[in-house]
Amino acid sequence: xxxxxxxxxxxxxxxxxxxxxxxxxxxxxxxxxxxxxxxxxxxxxxxxxxxxxxxxxxxxxxxxxxxxxxxxxxxxxxxxxxxxxxxxxxxxxxxxxxxxxxxxxxxxxxxxxxxxxxxxxxxxxxxxxxxxxxxxxxxxxxxxxxxxxxxxxxxxxxxxxxxxxxxxxxxxxxxxxxxxxxxxxxxxx
Amino acid sequence: xxxxxxxxxxxxxxxxxxxxxxxxxxxxxxxxxxxxxxxxxxxxxxxxxxxxxxxxxxxxxxxxxxxxxxxxxxxxxxxxxxxxxxxxxxxxxxxxxx
Numbered sequence: 596x597x598x599x600x601x602x603x604x605x606x607x608x609x610x611x612x613x614x615x616x617x618x619x620x621x622x623x624x625x626x627x628x629x630x631x632x633x634x635x636x637x638x639x640x641x642x643x644x645x646x647x648x649x650x651x652x653x654x655x656x657x658x659x660x661x662x663x664x665x666x667x668x669x670x671x672x673x674x675x676x677x678x679x680x681x682x683x684x685x686x687x688x689x690x691x692x693x694x695x696x697x698x699x700x701x702x703x704x705x706x707x708x709x710x711x712x713x714x715x716x717x718x719x720x721x722x723x724x725x726x727x728x729x730x731x732x733x734x735x736x737x738x739x740x741x742x743x744x745x746x747x748x749x750x751x752x753x754x755x756x757x758x759x760x761x762x763x764x765x766x767x768x769x770x771x772x773x774x775x776x777x778x779x780x781x782x783x784x
Numbered sequence: 785x786x787x788x789x790x791x792x793x794x795x796x797x798x799x800x801x802x803x804x805x806x807x808x809x810x811x812x813x814x815x816x817x818x819x820x821x822x823x824x825x826x827x828x829x830x831x832x833x834x835x836x837x838x839x840x841x842x843x844x845x846x847x848x849x850x851x852x853x854x855x856x857x858x859x860x861x862x863x864x865x866x867x868x869x870x871x872x873x874x875x876x877x878x879x880x881x882x
Contacts (some may be wrong), residue, residue, distance in 0.1 A: 717826075
């Protein structure tokens, strides 16, 4: 059984069972896959390093088509499609790279049963966990406060029969973990 | 690199005018982001005191949106990028249009 995040003398720490860590690592990997830009084999790695996208200037450059990816990378100016696209050309690749960096770091932290976060790593871990929840919520069709309450009420793993029921329990577990992390982080601010 | 001085000056004036326009950073409510997470982001990123962060967070939650920062376009674009990095639903808007 997992022990929630707590503020300790050494940092913010939690302990997770092997199955829970495997589940979380898989979720972090899934979101990395969503965010990884399709990259030509011969692309100069310098583009990724500076956070720019060599395709961003192309005429067919467009917002993400997958709704979960679009939620992670929303339009900056919903009243101005051209300005939103220009913002994407300049910053989307950088945001993707930052998110992927945090998600990779979070996946690596799942190697050990005790998760210990420093003041520096905690915000990146929180953001990675939050991105996982945003993607799960999109897959679950969680759009309103009522949906959130309905999903939150599901708590019995033995009764989960459908993919959505299982996803709802996973979502609730990740939510519980993030809430405990945020309480610990707010305490040490 | 070189440019005709009269052309260069004209461009710089146009940009300066654009930069004077105050822009708003708007955070929108969604049923996923935790209230504790939103408060944490407002406190840690903007350096807002706890009371101000809580007030803005509750405004997002209850009214559906809140203006959490203002500034020139460059600053607000950087804020939007940072908020998207955190996973908050952030947009920018011209002050007179909002």
